[in-house]
Amino acid sequence: MSWAPVSTWSRRTPLAACCSAPELPPAGAWKACAAGSLRIGPQGRCKMMKNWGMIGGIAAALAAGIYVLWGPISDRKKYRKGLVPGLLNLGNTCFMNSLLQGLASCPSFIRWLADFTSKYRQENNTTEHQHLSVTLLHLLKALCNQEGTEDEVLDASPLLEVLRAHRWQISSFEEQDAHELFHVLTSSLEDERDRRPHVTHLFDLDSLEFPLEPQRQIHCRTQVPIYPIPSQWKSQHPFHGRLTSNMVCKHCQHQSPMRYDTFDSLSLSIPVATWGHPITLDQCLQHFISTESVKDVVCENCTKIHAAQIPNSQSVENRKTTFVKQLKLGKLPQCLCIHLQRLSWSNQGSPLKRNEHVQFSEFLAMDRFKYRISGCSTSKQPANHLSAAEQETTDGKEGGAQNPTMPFLNGACSTSYISPPFTSPLPTNPEWTSSSYLFRLMAVVVHHGDMHSGHFVTYRRSPAAKNQKLTSQQWLWISDDTVRRTNFQEVLSSSAYLLFYERIQSNLHHPEDQRAAEK
Template sequence: MDSQIVFFCGTVVALAIGAFILWGPSSHRRRKPGYIVGLVNVGNSCFINTLLQTLASCSHLIDWLSSQKRIPGSLADAVCTTIMVLNGQQPIEGEYYTPSIVLKALKLHGWVISAGEQDAHELFHIIISALKDEVQATSFMSPLLYDKFDSLSLSLPSLGGFLFKRLTLAHLLDNYVSTETVKGVECEGCSQDQKCSRAIKSTAVKTLAFGKLPKCLCFHIQRTTWQPNGEAVKRYDHVEFPEFLSMDPYTFSQVYKRKTLCELGHSAQEGTKDGINERLSSSHARIRHLYRLVAVIVHTGGVQSGHFITYRRAPFREHCWYYASDHDVRESSLQEAMQACAYMLFYTKLSNNKSSSGPAVHS
């Protein structure tokens, strides 16, 4: 009798184990949309992980990648796959993901990333450049990537002028398009026998004259400065930045279309005393180029070494924010992100129907 019970119990256990192997839970885990997956650091690869987490919050890039024909081995396919994993749209084994396919695709483009300390801003340009190369090399990919991304490097003002003042993104943008004295330069507003002594900086001319802004806009805050002795030091100034940002003051909007570049050059500084907030004080003004913050990259540490982390908006729950540091991912908030010492800021453009009324814009 006892032997029969033992045999019966053994049979039940064997059947249970077999059923678990055949029909038990899969090691591939599909997370709910909006859940952010962490990334494995394979050795000083936080700059890669932080940028991939950021790109996974840029809806316009996601739409473009999703619309492309998937070409195995291409960087577009690797980035698209990684973004889907990060946003919980594709199952993976284990808790975290290793973005080895992105590294392999970059290597095929000739980019060899060393094991030392690297820069997320430089990698941003490498990835965008490589994606554009793929667009040019194949007829299967849409060229619409060219209006998706652009980046502006903004310098911090000298310490003497802002040591005890509130520093905002508006200050940096105003400085970016501020006028400077350039001798012997003619502009459309000058008479033929007169030369204007003030002209807009060449970088600003391109921004203002074309009025063509990308769907995703990256602001790089230059935090490395050089001492008189040649030593590089890092600036830790806190730069306040808004959730909603209007770029209208820095483009040829409807208001400025009839003005010449010379008139813009003379009036650029006059209307920027209080930055973005003052120029958007009227709630009735139509905002044509309204952007919303989707990610903040922070660099901790000094010039020679440190660590990159990301604050990013959840892809399917736009009011939810996450903190991502390699595999460490936790829920965060917009307030926490806006208190960070930003190194890179990522904004995506809102559609015209959303921007016509325009939410309150804070500087």
């Protein structure tokens, strides 16, 4: 044969040349080559066939590699349009992945985190990556395609490392609860918000002699008191709300002072289903605020009335009566997290999971569950109006607790976080169109399995396109690193464990903005 063997050619030729055909002999040499091949014998022909098979195999492997690495990019981008990145399961971290996808579906929470973390950027803090708010913000923005990354699967292990730095012992190999992790995140954010500047102890001689940040410590000692005045950035997170507790004596109708308690999520028990009637989210909310009787409560008013009826020489015992207690929502948050309690206990004391389907809707009107002062005008207030009590709340104070007669209007720490008038298909329910406290469904977290093991998945809205204020109507089903499109009927038929709603401004309050948005 007139050319080098395949083995010698393959060693001397660059790798890129493997994609092209080998140099062919002159046309006149074909006959001699054919005659020579006949004289080679069976073993030689077998060897030549193996050499040509090797060339074909190398070419096919390179072609497949090029297709995988630089294949139909346009088709893949077209398929990924409207989807979001998934999250890598680090062992048993589906509880964390599902919660992060749910939080990423709340734009007002991401905007609040951006304002919250701006404090560290202003200070040029070199350790800002150690802060939970910064790590959480970057992760949530990446899950909304706002970080410019093209990765289809993200790793959330930095969040676990930051939580461990906050002394939370969270293992990635043990099954955890998504609702418990939600409270871990909110409480850690509150701790980060309330963190005081570092003040050196008088007995810490090493720090006094060799300060790590002398100028910053001097600034804290000379210009800022030990307990600084709350600054503008120190605001409540969008999931922060308040409950009112009202108790009335059944005997004398005396009302005890109003109590206010904070909440990050509403944990609703599921009432017993009536045969033939489905369980709805409204029934769970109504059951949450229903009245209950509390026995053997000392009533100061009944004691005074009884004391006025007996001589002064006799001692008066405290009168115990039965009170009626009722919970209401004193301040509704911007982002409402509803937890449906699916844990129950059998008569033998073993835990059971309730798998009943609770019907919920895309829009949720909370007016019926809002606390209102008796005799107070029920005229609708704009969603961007803040009462004096809630303005004090933005400074970290318990506004309104000292003056129970002041109407406790709904609102948030900043009106910039409230979503604009909804431009998605308008609700037809009259209760929704006339609601002052209207919320829109953003995500649903579902648990599959029993009380001992299972898996968390998330239904969430696809993020809106850039430079668009429209809320996306495309829903996604996400299980760790698997993301697919789904329809809203599948979302409504799911057995919800966590519901994420976001407050929106009713078009009844802002008709001009609504008409402009529709144009």
